Amino acid sequence: MAAPIFFCLQLLCFAFTVIRTRAQPPGTWELLVQNAGIASMHTAVTRWNTVVLIDRTDIGASNLSLPNGVCRIDPNDLALTTDCYAHSALLDLETNTIRPLMILTDTWCSSGQFLPDGTLLHSGGWNDGNTKFRTFTPCINTSSCDWEELPNTTSLHQGDGDNEGDNMYPYVHLLPQGNLFIFANNQSVLYDYVNNTVVLDFPQLEGGSRSYPSAGSSAMLALEGNYSTATIIICGGAQYDAFNNQSVNSTAKGSCGRIVATDPNPIWEMEEMPLVRIMGDMVMLPTGDVLIINGAQAGSQGYGLATNQCLTPVLYQPDQLEGSPFVTLNPGSIPRLYHSTANLLPDGRVLLSGSNTHYYYTFDGDFPTELRIEAFSPEYLAADNTNLRPVVTKTPKTVQYGNLYNVYVTVSSPISQACEVEVNFASAPFATHSFSQGQRLVKLGVTRVVSQVNGEYRIVFQAPPNGMVAPPGYYMMFVVNQGVPSVARWVQLTS
Numbered sequence: 216m217a218a219p220i221f222f223c224l225q226l227l228c229f230a231f232t233v234i235r236t237r238a239q240p241p242g243t244w245e246l247l248v249q250n251a252g253i254a255s256m257h258t259a260v261t262r263w264n265t266v267v268l269i270d271r272t273d274i275g276a277s278n279l280s281l282p283n284g285v286c287r288i289d290p291n292d293l294a295l296t297t298d299c300y301a302h303s304a305l306l307d308l309e310t311n312t313i314r315p316l317m318i319l320t321d322t323w324c325s326s327g328q329f330l331p332d333g334t335l336l337h338s339g340g341w342n343d344g345n346t347k348f349r350t351f352t353p354c355i356n357t358s359s360c361d362w363e364e365l366p367n368t369t370s371l372h373q374g375d376g377d378n379e380g381d382n383m384y385p386y387v388h389l390l391p392q393g394n395l396f397i398f399a400n401n402q403s404v405l406y407d408y409v410n411n412t413v414v415l416d417f418p419q420l421e422g423g424s425r426s427y428p429s430a431g432s433s434a435m436l437a438l439e440g441n442y443s444t445a446t447i448i449i450c451g452g453a454q455y456d457a458f459n460n461q462s463v464n465s466t467a468k469g470s471c472g473r474i475v476a477t478d479p480n481p482i483w484e485m486e487e488m489p490l491v492r493i494m495g496d497m498v499m500l501p502t503g504d505v506l507i508i509n510g511a512q513a514g515s516q517g518y519g520l521a522t523n524q525c526l527t528p529v530l531y532q533p534d535q536l537e538g539s540p541f542v543t544l545n546p547g548s549i550p551r552l553y554h555s556t557a558n559l560l561p562d563g564r565v566l567l568s569g570s571n572t573h574y575y576y577t578f579d580g581d582f583p584t585e586l587r588i589e590a591f592s593p594e595y596l597a598a599d600n601t602n603l604r605p606v607v608t609k610t611p612k613t614v615q616y617g618n619l620y621n622v623y624v625t626v627s628s629p630i631s632q633a634c635e636v637e638v639n640f641a642s643a644p645f646a647t648h649s650f651s652q653g654q655r656l657v658k659l660g661v662t663r664v665v666s667q668v669n670g671e672y673r674i675v676f677q678a679p680p681n682g683m684v685a686p687p688g689y690y691m692m693f694v695v696n697q698g699v700p701s702v703a704r705w706v707q708l709t710s
């Protein structure tokens with residue numbers, strides 16, 4: 216008997232949501248690590264299913280010793296010139312165990328990104344870290360990879376702000392046509408980095424500044440279809456001058472701006488979140504929905520400058536055409552304010568780490584230094600979605616731009632809606648300061664879903680067309696069936 220073939224015209228597929236009416240708000244929480252030893256202000260997930268955690272180095276003792284009595288001797292360190300404590304660590308997602316890593320120069324307020332070969336490049340910082348690049352080449356969890364410091368470079372200091380200081384940690388998104396969308400304060404430009412020219416000034420976003428220390432967050436919505444458009448959203452932030460005036464009780468903003476950055480005459484459309492929020496994180500889920508999590512409801516970004524923790528995550532469903540695009544989710548219990556992070560994991564959960572509103576590690580008073588690591592499971596991981604969850608059985612390890620590939624899955628319930636099967640690439644961003652640097656979700660073209668005689672399905676997908684849609688590197692490849700993602704496989708995208 217010939218295997219049935221479903222041809223999928225994606226444009227005819229309606230957005231599918233797994234949110235159902237139920238008594239409890241959607242989502243569940245779990246504690247992964249009771250004491251990670253460090254509070255991670257910079258966090259990145261590696262292709263070996265480990266997580267790199269980084270704090271700053273000049274805050275004296277952490278709760279994690281360097282192994283074998285090793286100490287870091289640094290005459291420039293502002294707190295401990297002989298420091299026997301770790302300020303970076305590796306979390307193994309298989310065992311939820313922590314291994315201390317040794318970082319030599321100060322990483323306070325640095326940046327990072329994975330290179331095409333999977334190496335994490337970490338740039339800048341403070342004091343002696345200001346002129347440093349560091350690399351971390353991830354390894355399998357039984358090996359002992361660690362940080363390497365590259366020779367000094369020129370200053371990587373990120374620049375100064377306006378009188379409110381609001382130009383730091385700008386939101387940068389690589390658009391699928393190759394230009395950069397750069398947002399700082401309340402302004403944004405389209406920047407051609409090849410010719411070093413500003414191509415377009417976007418209209419001002421209403422409601423005041425949104426970047427550090429006014430601390431909203433931003434994400435680029437999933438790239439899909441023919442990749443001709445890209446939409447950016449920016450949500451929340453502090454009230455004007457809350458940072459300058461140290462107004463810790465000043466209510467945060469609840470507005471979101473949404474702009475089609477590829478439109479020749481772009482305008483901001485405004486939407487209102489169900490909760491106000493500063494220092495939120497925006498995580499692109501494998502489905503294309505955006506999880507808004509962490510942060511506070513008053514004050515601004517910085518040490519001791521925020522109050523009223525925001526424990527309730529919110530889901531933003533960009534394809535929701537009627538009613539509110541926001542769904543209020545199940546609240547957690549651990550405040551995560553300044554210097555906390557959120558990262559998508561390969562199994563579809565979201566890892567929450569860090570929070571330290573104090574200069575040193577401080578475990579009393581309001582908002583103590585947070586060493587616990589949690590995971591939030593979105594509704595798609597609920598037990599009643601198990602029947603829909605694809606299990607990837609075979610997939611290529613490497614894909615090249617534009618080519619067609621097969622991924623094989625099994626699913627408990629037969630796939631009846633072939634056009635509701637997606638193959639989506641999620642990058643592993645470097646999360647810090649309420650923004651996930653390098654975050655992108657690319658929905659690939661699915662050309663066929665073929666039922667196999669052994670109960671598997673063969674799904675034919677097309678790799679991204681070029682490095683502007685998806686820069687080369689390792690991606691979490693999720694197969695998503697009716698809004699329920701598989702566990703991802705890491706796939707290297709190359710030219």
Ligand SMILES: [Cu+2]
Nearest residue numbers: 323324554648
């Ligand atoms: Cu900081």
